[in-house]
Amino acid sequence: MLDVDIWRGTATGKFQPFSIPRREHQTVLDVVTEIQREHDATLSYRFACRVGMCGSCAMVVNGRPRWTCRTRVNEVVGDGGRLRLEPLRNFTVVKDLAVEMTQFFEKWQRAHGYFEPGPQPASDFAAVPPSTPERQAADAGIECINCGVCYSACDVVAWDKDYLGPAALNRAWTLVNDVRDKGNAERVKAISYASGCQACHTHMSCTQFCPKAIAPTYSIAGLKRAVLRRSLGFTR
Amino acid sequence: MRASHKQRGFVAAMIHRLAGIALAAFLPLHFLALATALNGAKGLDSFLQVTREPLVQFAEFGIVVALAAHLALGLRVLAIEFFDFREKTLNALSACFAAVCAVGLIFILNSG
Amino acid sequence: MSATLFVAQRFTAFVLACAVAVHLGTILYAVRGGLTAADILGRTHGNIAFAVFYGVFVVAVAIHAPIGLRNVLREWTPWRGITLDIALGLFSILLLVLGFRAVFAVFSA
Numbered sequence: 180m181l182d183v184d185i186w187r188g189t190a191t192g193k194f195q196p197f198s199i200p201r202r203e204h205q206t207v208l209d210v211v212t213e214i215q216r217e218h219d220a221t222l223s224y225r226f227a228c229r230v231g232m233c234g235s236c237a238m239v240v241n242g243r244p245r246w247t248c249r250t251r252v253n254e255v256v257g258d259g260g261r262l263r264l265e266p267l268r269n270f271t272v273v274k275d276l277a278v279e280m281t282q283f284f285e286k287w288q289r290a291h292g293y294f295e296p297g298p299q300p301a302s303d304f305a306a307v308p309p310s311t312p313e314r315q316a317a318d319a320g321i322e323c324i325n326c327g328v329c330y331s332a333c334d335v336v337a338w339d340k341d342y343l344g345p346a347a348l349n350r351a352w353t354l355v356n357d358v359r360d361k362g363n364a365e366r367v368k369a370i371s372y373a374s375g376c377q378a379c380h381t382h383m384s385c386t387q388f389c390p391k392a393i394a395p396t397y398s399i400a401g402l403k404r405a406v407l408r409r410s411l412g413f414t415r
Numbered sequence: 416m417r418a419s420h421k422q423r424g425f426v427a428a429m430i431h432r433l434a435g436i437a438l439a440a441f442l443p444l445h446f447l448a449l450a451t452a453l454n455g456a457k458g459l460d461s462f463l464q465v466t467r468e469p470l471v472q473f474a475e476f477g478i479v480v481a482l483a484a485h486l487a488l489g490l491r492v493l494a495i496e497f498f499d500f501r502e503k504t505l506n507a508l509s510a511c512f513a514a515v516c517a518v519g520l521i522f523i524l525n526s527g
Numbered sequence: 528m529s530a531t532l533f534v535a536q537r538f539t540a541f542v543l544a545c546a547v548a549v550h551l552g553t554i555l556y557a558v559r560g561g562l563t564a565a566d567i568l569g570r571t572h573g574n575i576a577f578a579v580f581y582g583v584f585v586v587a588v589a590i591h592a593p594i595g596l597r598n599v600l601r602e603w604t605p606w607r608g609i610t611l612d613i614a615l616g617l618f619s620i621l622l623l624v625l626g627f628r629a630v631f632a633v634f635s636a
Binding site for chain 1: 422423424425427428432491492495496497499501502
Binding site: 435438439442446447449451452453457458459460463479482483486489490492493497 | 537540548551554563564588592622628
């Protein structure tokens with residue numbers, strides 16, 4: 180049998196214990212689903228694709244933020260160990276394991292994490308060789324699916340409510356490196372306010388935990404260099 | 416509800432930060448100590464007598480190690496931020512740790 | 528921290544990396560066989576190069592340390608806003624004053 184403690188409540192609440200059969204290849208998502216369907220229908224949690232593509236099922240499993248659909252129970256719990264499930268840290272808890280993502284996406288917007296085509300639409304396709312340094316830098320961070328694991332792992336997000344966070348800054352970096360984008364003067368300004376990229380202290384928890392192997396730390400380092408260049412008067 | 420904090424980068428950042436705080440607290444005292452030289456060599460010497468106490472010697476060792484640690488880990492931050500250093504975390508941190516230990520050891524050996 | 532504080536802190540970090548390396552080397556050399564005032568002052572008295580070096584060191588530290596402390600206090604305590612900035616500005620001035628006083632003391636002793 181597998182012993183599971185699941186957070187019930189909102190910001191305040193408590194852990195509720197469950198006990199379910201342990202199966203060889205079960206994932207943590209399997210565990211939560213079985214508990215919700217067969218033991219306590221009032222448990223709230225999120226998932227969608229269940230195959231590691233959407234990022235909806237992210238939660239804190241035994242202290243580490245991960246995708247539950249891609250986490251085998253055997254990976255995190257030895258024989259006789261307990262599974263401990265909590266909602267993602269640094270988000271407002273809606274209920275139990277489901278969190279409010281609005282602020283996460285607001286920070287995305289504040290960081291100008293969107294493509295800026297400029298006043299004139301492009302007259303032709305842009306030729307961007309994949310081997311150029313800018314495109315390689317963009318490609319290194321482009322696969323982000325906004326799952327929130329990095330945001331949950333980040334200590335500075337916990338310490339500074341205004342900090343834009345690794346995901347928003349990583350996306351801003353991919354756009355700084357998008358040679359078609361016309362909004363980078365404004366974007367570099369947007370990510371360099373008080374709680375912008377400078378607030379990152381290189382703990383590298385984001386890079387450690389990102390399930391897509393993206394390294395927001397290096398994207399943020401790139402943004403810091405962009406901020407330095409701008410402060411010295413270089414426009415690019 | 417806390418995520419695990421046993422990540423190497425976090426440990427590095429905490430040592431860097433705590434060492435920095437210690438140094439910032441120490442600096443005004445260091446400046447005051449040096450300024451006893453305003454009373455000539457005698458003034459500085461009478462202060463240096465105090466520093467021969469074992470507890471003070473240990474604190475000095477701590478401050479020297481804090482300085483070495485803050486420098487080494489600060490270089491790590493500068494390398495990542497400005498030289499696009501892709502950290503092989505364990506290697507980089509081991510190098511920092513080794514450098515700090517070397518400094519501390521030399522200090523002890525020298526101050527005999 | 529704002530972009531300006533960030534650039535100031537990182538710039539002084541580069542300056543201090545050099546200064547601290549020299550200072551640590553000096554410390555490790557100087558403590559051999561014990562430290563006396565005569566040893567220290569023998570090195571620093573009337574030594575313009577030392578005075579300039581430590582003068583630059585004092586200025587860099589007076590910029591670098593308060594900015595670092597500002598981050599720590601903002602992140603780990605509820606203190607923020609203009610009162611924090613003023614307090615740290617005063618700390619910076621304190622470091623400058625005490626620092627230059629110390630440099631003068633060992634130069635002129």
